[in-house]
Amino acid sequence: MARGRAPQYDEQRALILSQAARLFAQQGFMATSMNQVAEACGLSKAALYHYFRDKYALVAHIAETHVRQLLEVVMQAQAECTEPPALLGLLIQRFVREYASAQDAHRVLTEDVRFLAEEDRLRILGVEREVVSRFAQAMRALRPELGGRELDKPLAMLLFGMINWLFTWFKPGRGLDYEQLAPMVSDLFLHGMLDMGLPQPAALAPARRRAPRSTDTTRTPT
Structure with a gap:
């Protein structure tokens, strides 16, 4: 008969992942x-190996768990709200708040996933692309013309450029915290997107004309 897990197993596992994410974020994967x-x-090193076989398993689990949690945040927001402006605003605010409690894991996702084997990296990248796709879908719902011009995904990536690196510069507690910041980011992007003019399609560059060959018959032949 197989022996069941100890009641504290999941709690201990969560602690290990949290501490590993903190160390990876502070020192980098290779230096930890x-x-x-x-x-x-x-814990003893032997006890740690009872939960994870090596630090590769740790970083893979941290990155994949984090990105799947982000996808879950998106899916839950979409289930709760279908009105385009409200949905996009809700998505942005929830992402900012999610990052507030997952800064270490997010840093692992953005900086250490490159150390993973191709199969694991591509699986995680697939989830990331689904997150971006769902944000792009919310943007198209708000401004349908974005889809025809293939501007929805670039705008989604611009948005992630705003919020993905908050952990590198934002220090809560100096007159502003994540709860206050979240609606500010949402309003800034949402109103900017609604008022944004779309670029004109690039005109085809005129064909470059070749210079005519010289017909000067006075040149001395060589």
Whole structure:
């Protein structure tokens, strides 16, 4: 008969992932050892291996869990709200708030996923693309002409450029926290997108005309 997990197994596993994400975010994946993770968790190295076989397994689990949580945030917002302006605003605010509690995991996703094997990296990239696609869909619902001009995904990426790197510069507690910042980011992007003019299609460059050959018969032949 298989022995069941101890009641604290999931709690201990969550602690390990949290501490590993913190170390990876602070030091980088390559500079962090399993010994450091074990010490941060108050575990022996042997006990740590009971939960994760190596630090590769840790970084893969952190990155994939985080990006799947972001997809879950999107799907839940879409289930709750269908009105285009309200939905896009809700998505932006929830993402900013999600990043507030997952800064370490987000840094692992953005900086350390490159160390993963191709199969794992592509699987995680597929989830990221689904997140971007759903944001682009919300933008098309608000401004349908974006889809025909293939501007929806570039705008989605511009939005992620605004919020993906908040952890590098935003320090809450200095007169502004994430709860206050979230609606500001939402209003800034939403109103900017609604008022934004669309670029004109690039005109075809005129064909370059070749200079005519010289017909000067006075040149001395060579």
